[in-house]
Amino acid sequence: MRNFIILFIVGLAVSFSSCRQDFEFKASTGDLFFSRDTVYLDTVFSNIGSSTYTLKVYNKSDKDIKIPTIKLGKPDSKYRMTVDGMTGENNRIFHDVELLAKDSMYIFIEVTADVASANPTDFLYTDQIQFDSGENFQKVELVTLIQDAYFLYPKRFDDGTTETLPIGDDEVYGFYLDENDPINGNEYVWGNDKPYVVYGYAAVPNGKTLNVQPGARVHFHADSGLIIGNGGSLKVNGQVSNTAALENEVIFEGDRLEPGFSDVPGQWLTVWLTDGSTNNEINHLTIKNAVVGLLIDHNDGTTTTIKNTQIYNSSNIGIWAKTAKISGENIVINYAGDAALACTLGGSYDFRHCTFNNNWSSSRQVAVLVDNYYTDPQTNQQVAYDLNQADFKNCIIFGSNQVELLLNKGSDATKQFNYSFSKCQIRFNNTNNQFTNNPLYAFINDTNEIIKNGDPDFFDIANNKLVIGADSDAKNFGVNVGVPNDILGNPRNGVFDLGAYNSIVFPQD
Structure with a gap:
């Protein structure tokens, strides 16, 4: 009798489950809710990838729904996204995305764009995440400021190796600046017309002087820095600024422009005035978020002068x-x-x-x-x-x-x-x-x-x-x-x- 009762209950459960509609998704009716109506991706340098940003999509209805399409508005969009871990078609188009009742999903967004893709008047690159179409069309705007820059980095050779610098008995990932670089021009003068982004160690050799002009902005990538070699010199020529924008201050910092990285120590290495560097002069320089702000190693007996200089958040x-x-x-x-x-x-x-x-x-x-x-x-x-x-x-x-x-x-x-x-x-x-x-x-x-x-x-x-x-x-x-x-x-x-x-x-x- 007991076995009969158990079999009866199991059979009843199976019969009920066969009638349920758990996996019958209805088409979306355009009633999605979003964690924000515009996703602002913080400023990025031209052709440098952004951090990942998040959009949350909510289905607040009592029905399981299927979103026919989620896609980026521009067919050649510089944005990329994943939807609940799915990559879709080239990280740009997704079909028949299912979302349970009273549930939500995450969309993760990144961008890599050059300044030529941006609006020439304000340098904003924009697009949309589009949900469905026709009467059910919904969208979330995407906005990114693209900043042009001079990019300084080691050469890559035909055999696959890259340029290095000799440091004692070792070598480091780095390069010597070039007076006649075909893209950047004279790399021994850093001006203020657009920022500089440095990968690896940029080096000033014997007999050369790096002149950094008022208002220059220099961004160092992770594990990067500036080396003033034996017989080389550094002249930082910042001046007093008249506004909170520090328009005449020279600023050295990392290349992560998101607000969350504004005060994170150790994002780049150092400015290294090596043994034998000479007649170094620094005025109105702000150094932020390095491992060592200034590393001054012996020099050649001349005095390094440092005036009106601020150094913050050195790890x-x-x-x-x-x-x-x-x-x-x-x-x-x-x-x-x-x-x-x-x-x-x-x-x-x-x-x-x-x-x-x-x-x-x-x-x-x-x-x-x-x-x-x-x-x-x-x-x-x-x-x-x-x-x-x-x-x-x-x-x-x-x-x-x-x-x-x-x-x-x-x-x-x-x-x-x-x-x-x-x-x-x-x-x-x-x-x-x-x-x-x-x-x-x-x-x-x-x-x-x-x-x-x-x-x-x-x-x-x-x-x-x-x-x-x-x-x-x-x-x-x-x-x-x-x-x-x-x-x-x-x-x-x-x-x-x-x-x-x-x-x-x-x-x-």
């Missing part, structure tokens, strides 16, 4: 100097994985009216590191160099950790370790007394020269706005050190606030 170090010689004024560095400024292996440094801040979220980062040695991994012995000078005048050295200044002197007493901090504000909370008996930090308690801790009253650290407010402890603490204007070109007029900016009254919230 390793903002300025990394190794036995270098630097004169810096009105420099601002914020956020770095290890150090905002690292003056290592000795050298000679003079910094005036600089703001070195590091709010990187770790316990090991510092704003400023100064040392004169390294430990040879083969012998485990120190190799020391002379620190001839490391002078900081009217500077702010601050950050989120208790101690933002580290001084490391090697054990070789024959090597010099000369440094001074005059009229500076320094974050230095010796909470564990680890520096109490260290003679290198005896100066830190001289209240005539040092503001220990206090509040710089930065406007907006998270967004790299390190101007100080009217309530800053750094206000009017400095003296005249020969830097008459702040980083924005404002005259100091006999009032010498610490750091790169004159203090201001912040707007009310």
